[in-house]
Amino acid sequence: MNLRLTKPWIELTAENVAKLPGQLGIYQIGEPDGSIVYIGFAGGRTLFGLRSELESWLKLRAGKPARFRYEVNMQYTTRHQELLMLHVAEHGGVPVANTDVDPRRLGRLSPA
Amino acid sequence: MDLPMTDEQRMLVEQVRRFVREEIVPLEDKLDPDASELPDEDYERLTAVTRQMGLFGIDIPEEYGGPGLDLTTRALLAFEMAQHRAGLYAPCYNVFGATGLAQLYEANDDQKERYLYPTLRGEMKGFFGLTEPSGGSDPARAIQTRAVKDGDHWVVNGAKIFISAADKAQYGIIFARTDPAKGRNGITCFIVDADMPGFHVRRVVHTLRSSHYACELQFDNLRIPERNVLGEVDKGFSIANERLSRQRIPYAAACIGIAIKAQAMAIDYAKLRQTFGAPLASRQAIQWMIVDNELDIRTSIGLILAAAAKCDRGEPYRTDAALAKLLAAEAGGRVVDRAMQIHGGMGVTKDLPLERWYREMRIRRIGEGPSEVQRLIIARDLLDGAYH
Numbered sequence: 001m002n003l004r005l006t007k008p009w010i011e012l013t014a015e016n017v018a019k020l021p022g023q024l025g026i027y028q029i030g031e032p033d034g035s036i037v038y039i040g041f042a043g044g045r046t047l048f049g050l051r052s053e054l055e056s057w058l059k060l061r062a063g064k065p066a067r068f069r070y071e072v073n074m075q076y077t078t079r080h081q082e083l084l085m086l087h088v089a090e091h092g093g094v095p096v097a098n099t100d101v102d103p104r105r106l107g108r109l110s111p112a
Numbered sequence: 113m114d115l116p117m118t119d120e121q122r123m124l125v126e127q128v129r130r131f132v133r134e135e136i137v138p139l140e141d142k143l144d145p146d147a148s149e150l151p152d153e154d155y156e157r158l159t160a161v162t163r164q165m166g167l168f169g170i171d172i173p174e175e176y177g178g179p180g181l182d183l184t185t186r187a188l189l190a191f192e193m194a195q196h197r198a199g200l201y202a203p204c205y206n207v208f209g210a211t212g213l214a215q216l217y218e219a220n221d222d223q224k225e226r227y228l229y230p231t232l233r234g235e236m237k238g239f240f241g242l243t244e245p246s247g248g249s250d251p252a253r254a255i256q257t258r259a260v261k262d263g264d265h266w267v268v269n270g271a272k273i274f275i276s277a278a279d280k281a282q283y284g285i286i287f288a289r290t291d292p293a294k295g296r297n298g299i300t301c302f303i304v305d306a307d308m309p310g311f312h313v314r315r316v317v318h319t320l321r322s323s324h325y326a327c328e329l330q331f332d333n334l335r336i337p338e339r340n341v342l343g344e345v346d347k348g349f350s351i352a353n354e355r356l357s358r359q360r361i362p363y364a365a366a367c368i369g370i371a372i373k374a375q376a377m378a379i380d381y382a383k384l385r386q387t388f389g390a391p392l393a394s395r396q397a398i399q400w401m402i403v404d405n406e407l408d409i410r411t412s413i414g415l416i417l418a419a420a421a422k423c424d425r426g427e428p429y430r431t432d433a434a435l436a437k438l439l440a441a442e443a444g445g446r447v448v449d450r451a452m453q454i455h456g457g458m459g460v461t462k463d464l465p466l467e468r469w470y471r472e473m474r475i476r477r478i479g480e481g482p483s484e485v486q487r488l489i490i491a492r493d494l495l496d497g498a499y500h
Contacts, residue, residue, distance in 0.1 A: 003315060044145035075318045077146045078325040082316040085279070100195035105149075107279025107327070110312045 003111055005071060005083060012066040017058055022025060027070035029045070029057055033103050036065070038097035041080040055066070079099040085109040114170035114373075114444075115413065118456065120476060121185050128192040129166060140197045145276055145462040147263040150201040158207040169209040173217065175234055183420040184359070186364040191413075194369025201324060202471045203366060203480035211239045213353075214358070215301065215351050219342055225399065227283055227303055233421055239284035241304075242352055246249040248274065249291040249485050251287065252296030252349055257331060259288035259300060266290075266302065266341070268334040278327040279313045281305055281442035283304050286331075287348050294346060301348030303340040310334035320471040330490050356481060357430045361420050363480050367444030368412045374404045377466070381455055392454065408443035414462040415439050438486035441476040448473050 002003050005028055010016050012029070027050060028061045029038040042053045050070050057068065073079045084094055084101060117125065135158055135251035139150065162168040170189070172178025179190070183238050189349040193203035216238070230236040247254030257270025268288050278284055291298030299337070304311060312330040319326065343351050379402060382393040392398045419432035431491035448469045459466045477483050 017437065075322040077144065077148075078316060078318050082318075085316070101373050102152075105280075107277075107316075108306070108313055109279060109316070110314065112312075112314055112330075 003082070003086060005069060007069040007071055009069050010066040012054070012058060012061060012068050013078055014058060015061050016039050017051060017054045020047040020049075020054055021072060022051050023072045024074060025070055026076050026083060027053060027073040028083070029069045030069070032067065034067050036087065038093045038095050039080065039083045042078040043076055081106065082109070086111065113413070115188065117188065119289045124167070124185065125188050125192055125307040127168070128189050129167070129195075130373075131161070132192060132195055132199075132204065136196050139205075139246070144467060145197065145465075148198050155207060157204065158205075159209075162204075162208050167208055171209065171214075176217070182424045183299055183361055183391075184417060184424050187361055187416050190362040191369040191372060194366040195373040197468060198323065199373075200366055200469060200476070201321060203369075210237075211241060213285055215240075216340060218305075218351065222339060223342065224305060232267075236283065237277060237281040238292040239275055239278040239281040241275045241278065241284050241286035242488050243272060245328075247270055249482055251352060252299065253366035255287055255289050255299055257286070257288040258292075258461050259302065259336070262335070265335045265340045266300075266338065267302075268302070268330050268331045268336055270329075272329040274317060274326040275329055276324070276325045276326050278329055279316075282478050287341060287352055291346055292295070293438045294351045298346040299352075300345050302336050303342055304331075304334065304336055305340075308334055308336070310425060319475065320321070321475055322471070323468075358423065360433040360480055361416060362438045363425065363476070364412070364416050364433075364440035367440040367473065367476050368409060368416065369406070370473065371409050371412070371447035373443040374448045374466060374469060375402070375409060376403060377464070378405065378454045380450040383477050387457075388468070397452055399413045401454060405447045405450055408447050410442045412440040414434070421458075428498075431493040434486040434489040436480075437480060438483050439488070441473075442483060445470075445473045445477060454471070461481045466481075 009030060024042050024044065026039070026041045028036050030036050040053060042049045046052050054068060071079070085100065085106050086109055087094060088103060088106060089111060093105050139154060159168060167179055169178040170186070172292050174180025190203065191200065193208065194200055198205060203268065213231070215429055216224065216231065217226055227236065227238065233240055242248070242251050244254055246256050255398055257268060258273065259266040259268045270288065281301055286302050287299050287302050288302060289298055308333045312332060314328045314330050316325040317328055382398050382402065383391055385392045385424040415436040419429050422429035448466060452466045452470055454500040455464065455466060458464055461467065
């Protein structure tokens, strides 16, 4: 598995979110300029998996342009932590909207 | 199941059983089904309770401030502490204290001051780095990480894999080959600081155990001072080996803790669930699965407690530990598999803990020495007459 999430970005619109699977996995929310705003996961308690998670973001952005990409992944917990650690290694901190994550609890990663 | 216990052991077991039922299981309704950590406030609240119980730092010897439990009592408590969703790998979410690095009790005074005592106070965390990409079952031969003396330092180059918590630890214990001509007698144990130049956590290794990852490490001209050699140069393998035998007993007990819980769930469900106008429990196919589960559980408990008792009496117990680990890891997996079958479709959902146990239990046949290595140890000791 690639360390970085390399899936294509998709515009965050109701039409695109409706096409999403109800499966578990991880996702990123990005600004149109390419910066990552949030890294999240759809876990076992999510009602309709990735679709539910992205529907929440659709409401949260309230029409403000954004994009997303996702990966269906049963190892969503460890993959989520890995992507956060990678973001810290490359950008010096967690994405701005990840106020739900305590950076002190993340591990260190120094990818080759 | 009525196990032979002293009054004190019975009291501790009942205390921990109640703690799991009243404090741990209700919390899991709110957590992600794959969670292996508690929110800080819950962790702090519950460690205060385990401190009051006198059981915090459960694996710490009495002379270092722990409860000083013998291995039999530790195994009896491990059966109880595992009986919840995260219980196999995160028994009670570590509110009884995480497993320490037992090798540090063998450290010199300077090393104890710098690493052991801060760890016991909860100020530092360590990791254990033995397995390498070249293999884990035969570490004496597989270790390719090299340490070469350079003045008052050792220069280490190599890699480790499947190392838990190395990304969050401040230090770790690693094993490197210091004399390639001496085989297992040419391996030295070092304490390494995670902020030393040349220490890298290269990647996260995802496994069936989706709640927790392991790490791959790389050592690139890592300079370790001479004073960080743990034990004697070239005698590191005995430090690793001693840990492996002892660790196998609570490891086996956790497998059977899960199996006990899975069996209880299977019995409850079989009595409740109706098919073709009668409860599942009335079907012979189901009854036989429940009986086979009970056989697996009771035989495993017997071997685990026999191994623990030998250790507590100061007798050689390597073969007994291997027998217990082998049977418990395999039998525990069979019990969870049958319990899942009895639950039908519900058994494979994340609504119940069975699917997590099923995935995690599979790893137990490989972790802490795979079943084949346990068989190798047992066969060798039987054939050599070393085990009676």
